[in-house]
Amino acid sequence: AQSVAQPEDQVNVAEGNPLTVKCTYSVSGNPYLFWYVQYPNRGLQFLLKYITGDNLVKGSYGFEAEFNKSQTSFHLKKPSALVSDSALYFCAVRAYSNDYKLSFGAGTTVTVRA
Amino acid sequence: DSGVTQTPKHLITATGQRVTLRCSPRSGDLSVYWYQQSLDQGLQFLIQYYNGEERAKGNILERFSAQQFPDLHSELNLSSLELGDSALYFCASSQSGQNTEAFFGQGTRLTVV
Numbered sequence: 332a333q334s335v336a337q338p339e340d341q342v343n344v345a346e347g348n349p350l351t352v353k354c355t356y357s358v359s360g361n362p363y364l365f366w367y368v369q370y371p372n373r374g375l376q377f378l379l380k381y382i383t384g385d386n387l388v389k390g391s392y393g394f395e396a397e398f399n400k401s402q403t404s405f406h407l408k409k410p411s412a413l414v415s416d417s418a419l420y421f422c423a424v425r426a427y428s429n430d431y432k433l434s435f436g437a438g439t440t441v442t443v444r445a
Numbered sequence: 446d447s448g449v450t451q452t453p454k455h456l457i458t459a460t461g462q463r464v465t466l467r468c469s470p471r472s473g474d475l476s477v478y479w480y481q482q483s484l485d486q487g488l489q490f491l492i493q494y495y496n497g498e499e500r501a502k503g504n505i506l507e508r509f510s511a512q513q514f515p516d517l518h519s520e521l522n523l524s525s526l527e528l529g530d531s532a533l534y535f536c537a538s539s540q541s542g543q544n545t546e547a548f549f550g551q552g553t554r555l556t557v558v
Contacts, residue, residue, distance in 0.1 A: 374552055431495070
């Protein structure tokens with residue numbers, strides 16, 4: 332079975348400060364990892380993914396994520412947060428196996444204050 | 446715009462009724478996923494189809510069923526509706542391959558009264 336944990340329900344940061352949203356995963360074998368963002372009353376938007384190779388992945392809107400196999404983590408980061416980054420963020424995992432299921436974490440609400 | 450189209454956007458129906466939610470995937474995508482998003486249970490995977498065949502199944506109730514048609518659009522049928530079925534239902538699509546990201550539609554908000 333595969334699962335994703337996002338240990339923080341909410342993250343609050345000031346505009347201009349670094350933003351980190353945490354994610355840990357559990358799968359059998361190697362993972363494919365994804366980050367999505369959801370704005371109110373909208374669908375989820377893809378931000379970035381890790382497949383293989385470089386542990387630091389760069390994505391849309393200045394976001395990046397660092398894959399750490401030993402800690403089974405895939406934390407989302409942004410060096411300088413904007414008020415417009417306030418949204419709900421989801422981490423997702425799919426196992427490198429015959430299981431095509433894409434499992435999501437519970438989500439983390441990010442609030443960036445001006 | 447993700448390219449995934451879901452209809453209707455909003456649906457209000459009574460308990461015990463049956464509804465059908467429709468999804469048109471992005472052009473070229475063979476995989477379709479259905480998710481249920483509610484406040485208390487987060488984003489729950491329901492079912493996935495690939496090129497017309499069921500590929501993965503999640504926490505889908507027996508009252509719910511889905512299918513993917515030859516033109517690759519998909520429908521999610523919800524029957525004997527209960528108040529607790531009120532939620533946002535998302536469809537997503539992706540290309541083949543486990544390393545491909547899924548693109549989500551805007552969702553159908555179902556309210557059961």
